[in-house]
Amino acid sequence: MSKKIKLGLFGFGCVGQGLYNVLNQTEGIKAEILKICIKNADKKRALPAEYFTVEKNEILFNDDINVVVEMIDDAEAAFEIVKTALQNGKAVVTANKKMIADHFVELYELQQQYNVPLLYEASACASIPIIRNLEEYYDNDLLGAVEGIFNGSTNYILTKIFKDNIDFATALKQAQDIGFAETDPTLDVEAYDPKYKLCIILAHTFGLFVKPEEVFNYGIQNLSTFDIQYANEKGYKIKLVAFCRKVDNKIVAGVLPRFIKPENKLYNIENEYNGILVESAFTESQFFAGKGAGSNPTGSAVLSDISALTYNYKYEYKKHNRGAKVELTDNFSVDLYVRYSTANPIDTKLFSKIKESYANTDSAYVVGTINFSDLRKSDLLKRKDINLIVAADSKFEAIQNNVASSKEAVEIC
Ligand SMILES: NC(=O)C1=CN([C@@H]2O[C@H](COP(=O)(O)OP(=O)(O)OC[C@H]3O[C@@H](n4cnc5c(N)ncnc54)[C@H](O)[C@@H]3O)[C@@H](O)[C@H]2O)C=CC1
Numbered sequence: 001m002s003k004k005i006k007l008g009l010f011g012f013g014c015v016g017q018g019l020y021n022v023l024n025q026t027e028g029i030k031a032e033i034l035k036i037c038i039k040n041a042d043k044k045r046a047l048p049a050e051y052f053t054v055e056k057n058e059i060l061f062n063d064d065i066n067v068v069v070e071m072i073d074d075a076e077a078a079f080e081i082v083k084t085a086l087q088n089g090k091a092v093v094t095a096n097k098k099m100i101a102d103h104f105v106e107l108y109e110l111q112q113q114y115n116v117p118l119l120y121e122a123s124a125c126a127s128i129p130i131i132r133n134l135e136e137y138y139d140n141d142l143l144g145a146v147e148g149i150f151n152g153s154t155n156y157i158l159t160k161i162f163k164d165n166i167d168f169a170t171a172l173k174q175a176q177d178i179g180f181a182e183t184d185p186t187l188d189v190e191a192y193d194p195k196y197k198l199c200i201i202l203a204h205t206f207g208l209f210v211k212p213e214e215v216f217n218y219g220i221q222n223l224s225t226f227d228i229q230y231a232n233e234k235g236y237k238i239k240l241v242a243f244c245r246k247v248d249n250k251i252v253a254g255v256l257p258r259f260i261k262p263e264n265k266l267y268n269i270e271n272e273y274n275g276i277l278v279e280s281a282f283t284e285s286q287f288f289a290g291k292g293a294g295s296n297p298t299g300s301a302v303l304s305d306i307s308a309l310t311y312n313y314k315y316e317y318k319k320h321n322r323g324a325k326v327e328l329t330d331n332f333s334v335d336l337y338v339r340y341s342t343a344n345p346i347d348t349k350l351f352s353k354i355k356e357s358y359a360n361t362d363s364a365y366v367v368g369t370i371n372f373s374d375l376r377k378s379d380l381l382k383r384k385d386i387n388l389i390v391a392a393d394s395k396f397e398a399i400q401n402n403v404a405s406s407k408e409a410v411e412i413c
């Protein structure tokens with residue numbers, strides 16, 4: 001795109017205002033905001049009224065606007081906006097991971113059909129430039145795993161709980177007030193938001209398009225003081241970790257809380273920061289960290305995409321287009337801590353090996369090896385008196401034989 005960038009924005013909330021700020025302060029890029037489509041016309045805003053409209057077609061069918069930037073909090077409305085913009089030959093930049101994950105294949109096809117770029121660096125871990133790195137830097141490397149902290153709000157909450165002794169509800173309220181949390185914060189707390197980001201990462205890491213429903217997510221909604229005490233006694237922190245990893249030529253993926261030891265790079269990733277570990281055959285291991293939520297950091301990722309459009313950058317979905325033949329599997333084992341109430345014991349036959357167990361009058365836990373596929377079918381996931389946390393040194397082992405191995409007796413001490 002050699003001509004000057006004329007922007008039409010959708011949404012002027014946390015990210016929209018961040019983009020406005022960074023555009024005003026940056027040097028070099030020639031981009032001008034022509035119109036901003038908002039939902040609520042009555043809100044007081046710092047810009048002159050002529051910038052704003054509530055009529056989306058004033059942007060979507062405006063011939064002077066060549067780039068649409070979508071930053072609203074409604075995934076379905078966002079999809080309609082993005083689809084129409086692409087169909088009208090307008091390049092699109094979006095921060096909306098839910099919209100992308102829910103409509104990934106349609107969005108991929110729209111880009112091919114209309115030959116217009118759709119860029120979304122801000123959608124996965126905000127200011128960390130992970131998508132373009134997976135596409136470009138790791139073009140010819142052999143990626144083995146990408147995992148890390150993909151959600152700023154839950155990391156902020158966990159940091160406040162572990163470092164500042166602030167309770168969950170207060171920390172969540174703070175994350176909402178600063179603008180880190182989604183409009184529906186259960187998307188953060190129950191790990192849907194990092195799962196949407198993981199769906200995006202999976203496409204650019206392994207060439208795999210998956211529906212969000214196919215990917216497992218378990219958040220920090222059931223975290224109790226018992227779990228926090230257990231972590232503190234062991235010298236661990238708890239972090240919500242998204243992972244995708246090639247195991248025996250299949251891909252294991254999901255989001256679950258994990259106990260993190262001090263020597264793990266994720267241990268010192270605090271507040272709204274995210275951290276991403278990339279493992280590949282040639283680089284072996286690399287680590288990226290940066291702000292994963294917030295107004296200017298996310299605005300900066302959007303700005304970077306707008307800038308990339310000036311040199312005609314588009315995603316080529318290289319791993320997918322090379323014909324990557326990989327699929328998701330649940331057939332792997334993981335070491336899991338399961339905390340439950342003694343009044344309602346769990347079926348310990350689910351574990352092929354129990355490594356640790358404990359019970360007091362109210363609460364009990366076991367740490368043991370569990371088949372992920374059995375876990376997904378079990379009633380453990382529905383119970384509110386239970387919390388699941390991946391053990392600190394757990395590996396993802398492929399299960400060669402699906403027949404449950406002999407169960408070891410549980411010793412409650
Ligand atoms: N807040 C953050 O740190 C980050 C947010 N994102 C994503 O960016 C998007 C925007 O997030 P925020 O700015 O935080 O949300 P926000 O709630 O602060 O702002 C969204 C704005 O969009 C407006 N809106 C809703 N529907 C609309 C429509 N049909 N037309 C025009 N305006 C409409 C709302 O009234 C609101 O003002 C979301 O998809 C979010 O997941 C991505 C990375 C980081």
Ligand SMILES: N[C@@H](CC=O)C(=O)O
Nearest residue numbers: 151152153180182293
């Ligand atoms: N709600 C999200 C915002 C950024 O993607 C988060 O907390 O990470």
